[in-house]
Amino acid sequence: MRVRVEWRISLALTGTVLKYLSIPLLVPLAVALIYREEIFTFSLTILFALIAGHALEKLSSETELRMREAMLFVAITWLAVAIVGAVPYLIAGVGTESSLAHPVNALFESMSGFTTTGATVMDEISYERHSHAILLWRQLTQWLGGMGIIVLMVAILPELAMNGAQLVQSEAPGPQLQKLTPRIAETARILWFVYIGFTLLYVIILSTLHFTGYAPEMTAFNAIAHAFTTLPTGGFSPEANSIAAFSPAVQWVAIPFMIIAGTNFALFWYILRGEGNLLFRNPEFRTYITAIGTFSALLAGMLYFGAAPSLSELGGTTAGAMENSLRQSAFQITSLLTSTGYATSDFVAWDGSGKLVLLFAMFVGGSAGSTGGGIKVVRWLVSLKFLRREIFAAVHPDAIRPIRLGGTVVDEEVVRSILGFTFMYLFVFVFATLVIALDASRIGYSLTPLEAFSASLATIGNIGPGFGSIGPFGSYLAFPDSSKIVMIFLMWIGRLELFPVLVLLTRSYWRS
Template sequence: MSLRVDWRASVSLTGTVLKYIALALLVPLAVAIVYREDILVFVAAIAITVAIGEAFERLEPDPDLRPREAMLLVALAWFAVALVGAIPYLLAGYGTESALRLPINAVFESMSGFTTTGATVMAEISVEHHSHAIMMWRQLTQWLGGMGIIVLMIAILPELAVNGAQLVRLEAPGPELQKLTPKIAETARILWIVYFGFTIVLVGLFYGLHLVGLAPNMSFYNAVAHAFTTLPTGGFSPEANSVAAFGAVVQWVFIPFMIVAGTNFALFWYVFHDKPTRFLQNTEFRTYAGAIAVLSGLLGVLLYGGAAPALGALGGTTEGVGENALRHALFQIVSLLNSTGYATSDFEQWDSTAKVVLLVAMFIGGSAGSTGGGIKIIRWLVVLKVARRELTTAAHPSAVQPIRLGGAVIDEDVVRGVLGFTLLFLLAFVVATVFIALDAARVGLELSVLEAISASIATIGNIGPGFGMVGPFGGYGDFPTSSKLVMIFLMWIGRLEIIPVLVLFTGAFWKR
């Protein structure tokens, strides 16, 4: 069989990406030096990553990537980054009872980090059980994966900027690329500058609360660590109790930044260029804000009415119950809707009605062009408009009714792409749910249907926590190896919007 794909070009550029990931390892190395922990681990990890990257680069690629090579590069780079990202975990014996010395567990944690899923195989999560450097690397992987590794590479590497538009289109979340400037490399830099700016602001706010005494346990380390996983909608935390480890004031600060993370970052560029009305004119943002308001209001009413008794009386009185219900409802809806996965409360203890509301939020997703996961708001809008058109056509067969969004007509090719993605997403979700349930039964692991459903949607939607054993303070460590492999695959295809990965497994991709 004659191959149609110049795989050497994709592998060689993957090596270039890995060498820049080695530079990112300098951040946890600096933390290791400060705390005098795991210094050799990160020195060795950097050396190994550079060596692998150098070996790949020697294949000398054709600088002009064709569409197939671009697709292979994006899929391969993300998988390779997850593999080298597991090296520090393996070298450090990261995890209770050295759980992550098992390669499958280390790769699971690394893939979860870079894809901003937030699912973990750790039994104990805190700097009391693991080094500050290892935990900071865990946080940093999510920040790097949030805006996109390939987008970052396009912003700084001229050899990738040549093919930047098609690479960003394959990696960026959502069905369309919003080009802010004539040059795609400049657009990539703008997106990363906005992303970096919000991160710095959040670090300042967190640490400022600590300095004025409103957040005693929000040290500078914690401020950086949580900013690194809030803006990418990641959800990893070096605290065992996640955001529940902090007081109400800190939790309120998280909420607007999680909303920002699920918003199309291009809209902020327009605001900074004196076009603030673009927010109100954007149909997807209005729908996103409306979904948050409706679901938070519904959940708040349920919590206030007793769906979560633990949120009840403070100090033996009913004082503060309303604020508690509103804060926990808004926080959890925002966190799960845009796939952040933080938790302020163990919602596994809430009643079934409240859990249904949370499950609905998990299926919605953030905005296109955001760091949020899931199906995305804009796709649901298109799907609903297509459904309405089909009903109208059934009554009026001769009617011509194009799909419009925000006053603009959507091309039918885009509509077909949206429907195709949504179908593949739901199909992969259903198949994975069945596999996880059967695999658990095979090894005698007690797993309810809701737990299997939530584990599947939490990984393919890059959400992280689910219900039952994978609840907000649980983990994925007890799943059999076969299920973990499937979940690693789900996180990978979920972050890259399924098609750039699944197409690699078709014969048509490789054949002439």
């Protein structure tokens, strides 16, 4: 049987995306000029992106995609963008002892950036070790990946807008695409408009805190850098101590913006149109806010009564300190539940009960249509309603009881796809945990079951930090290259919600 996928069209359009990637690469190039750093790194990367993109475009002049070609285009584009994004790390690392000079490490850092995972293999994060340009590129990759590279391209490129619905559906986080306008390209522009608006607002607030004396460490560079990684729920920071490097005022301000980032952005468009009542009528949003509030209150109580006795260095003691207990709990829960990955304290030092609460939060994920990772709140809602219906059916086998969300009946095909995704997600996560643990054992690398478990969960869920050596102030550098490749794959499929990548590994996709 012949190959049934017109892969040349997909690769040609990937080339178009790579050519346009040269535009955001001008930002770190400008930063290098401002700080009088070498410009060769990003000049050469821009040239590489243009040449590679032009070469791929030569493969086909067609632009119309069927579903198969669309899935291939989305999957390959994210991999190709991560490869190009790794080039600055490799060039900057030549002749240095930087961990990013290694190709696998550079690709890990780049994939972690574009997928907004926030896991790092940097051995040291500092302005002395890395240029401002490299550190800002690291932040910018997360901002580009947050709302979605394909969504951005659909918004600005006519040749992709004609295939927009299936492209955005393949990339967008969540079980369904919510069209805000009849034209998908216009919807994509609206989502990016809201995303950019919140980013600018966050920069303004952080800068205001700096100028009013509430955040002396929050320079203009830091304000922009952290806005680039808060709204995409990314978690990268140019500061080694993440948000713990800043004042409590900055930490309190970051919490609502992380909540915003984990909310379906379509809801904010309705607010701008004067339909704000839709926000609190949305069952997923209500459950999302309830989960954050419940987990935060539970953890705050634990911290207040001594669950984190080792916080004296980072974050101060929480035992008996109500404000600090509330701030630390609300920040860590919001950060991990939304898959942002920022930290204000080293929760590796917390006792087992505190870690268990964080672990549950990591499984929840943000809302569909947000920049958050994980399984997503709406999938948990539908899955729980499905289980309740099955229990009811066991007692009333003849009853017909549809699943409803906010008064709307959920189509049975959607229910089936949600259950299928959830099962596949958990299966891949558990299987990857075993692979990572066995790989560590193969080379004699000491890895606890909790560390292997959290490494798999943190990468497929695009969360970033885990437990043990990969805690909020640790890194993934010590893992063998083979495990890092597995985790690169997990970040890739986790950001694209598994199926657009996994389907490429089946024979039926290519030949049936």
